[in-house]
Amino acid sequence: MEKIFIYLFQKKRRTLAWLVCLLLTQACSVKKIVYFNDLPVDSTRLIREASSFHEPTIQRDDILSVTIQTIDPTSAAVANQSLPVQAVGASSASNVGNQLVSGYLVDKDGFIHMALLGKIPVKGLTTYQARELITELAETYYKDPTVLVRFANFKVTVLGEVTRPATYSMPNEKVSVLDALGLAGDLTIYGRRENVLLVRDQDGKKELVRLDLNDSKLFQSPYFYLKQNDVIYVEPGKAKASANNAARTQTFALLGSFVSLLVVVFTRVR
Numbered sequence: 001m002e003k004i005f006i007y008l009f010q011k012k013r014r015t016l017a018w019l020v021c022l023l024l025t026q027a028c029s030v031k032k033i034v035y036f037n038d039l040p041v042d043s044t045r046l047i048r049e050a051s052s053f054h055e056p057t058i059q060r061d062d063i064l065s066v067t068i069q070t071i072d073p074t075s076a077a078v079a080n081q082s083l084p085v086q087a088v089g090a091s092s093a094s095n096v097g098n099q100l101v102s103g104y105l106v107d108k109d110g111f112i113h114m115a116l117l118g119k120i121p122v123k124g125l126t127t128y129q130a131r132e133l134i135t136e137l138a139e140t141y142y143k144d145p146t147v148l149v150r151f152a153n154f155k156v157t158v159l160g161e162v163t164r165p166a167t168y169s170m171p172n173e174k175v176s177v178l179d180a181l182g183l184a185g186d187l188t189i190y191g192r193r194e195n196v197l198l199v200r201d202q203d204g205k206k207e208l209v210r211l212d213l214n215d216s217k218l219f220q221s222p223y224f225y226l227k228q229n230d231v232i233y234v235e236p237g238k239a240k241a242s243a244n245n246a247a248r249t250q251t252f253a254l255l256g257s258f259v260s261l262l263v264v265v266f267t268r269v270r
Contacts, residue, residue: 035193036216051224053174055126056151059201062228063103064112064122065152066134070142079116079138103152116141127151127173156226158184160234161191175226177211177218181234187213191234198223199231 058064068076082102104112110123117137122130131149138145156175157167163185170179177198187193193213200207200223209223218224226232 035213036218037214039216050219051221053225055128056154056173056227057124057126058106058110058122058130058151059228060106060108060110060123062106062151063101063153064106064127064130065103065148065150066112066114066130067148068134068138068142069146069148071144076138076142076145079114079141081115101152151228154228156180156229157231158234159231161188161236162186162234163188176224177213177226177232180226180230180232187234190236192237195235197233197235198226199233200227201229 066080066082068079070076082104104114106112106122111119111121113119114134117134120130120134120137122133125133127149131147134149135145135147138147151170151173154170154173154175155167156170158180159165162181165184168180168183177196181187194215196211196213198209198211200209211218211221211223
């Protein structure tokens with residue numbers, strides 16, 4: 001009788017230990033999918049050295065929307081005649097593919113060509129600096145012109161384990177990593193939040209950066225704000241592979257059962 005009690009006690013102890021390990025595993029799994037889990041619960045933290053926003057500069061193959069406004073709306077009609085330009089890959093979640101964007105294409109030498117104003121060097125300038133330059137040129141032909149300049153094809157691409165992977169055209173230049181992921185419907189439960197890849201074009205070279213969404217230091221990263229044509233890739237975690245393997249195993253099991261049924265039926269018919 002004493003041996004039986006000892007056996008049952010040891011069995012319960014092993015069961016309890018297994019349950020504790022299971023709960024700890026689940027807690028760790030939950031922690032991995034929570035953004036900025038290094039922040040204490042029910043607390044407020046002021047990040048004093050947050051990443052500062054730097055205006056993106058105009059590069060080759062960018063498309064600029066330039067509008068000149070005057071007191072007489074018809075007087076600037078000639079200068080405002082821009083042609084539709086095909087923005088390769090510009091899309092949204094509901095409209096994937098190439099789009100025609102109205103604007104001025106920055107050529108390989110860094111110029112845009114505007115009627116009446118001629119060739120204007122804009123490569124390396126911010127949209128504010130380009131606006132000042134075009135305003136100065138427009139004052140030769142118009143009285144007190146107001147010039148508006150913005151990117152017509154400011155786009156970022158979000159791929160991998162997100163709800164709606166696509167290329168997204170942005171309405172403004174101040175776009176963060178979180179903004180882009182929000183447009184893509186956030187990460188799926190299988191996305192690795194601690195190892196998000198950012199791909200950026202820098203003077204013809206690819207710059208690859210790893211970002212950790214679990215760490216609040218992301219707000220201090222110089223890559224927190226995106227530039228035009230940035231690509232964000234969210235890679236799948238081990239859970240995705242396990243889920244795929246489970247689905248594949250279930251499929252093989254069903255096929256095996258079906259084959260077994262066919263063998264039984266064929267044997268009985270004979």
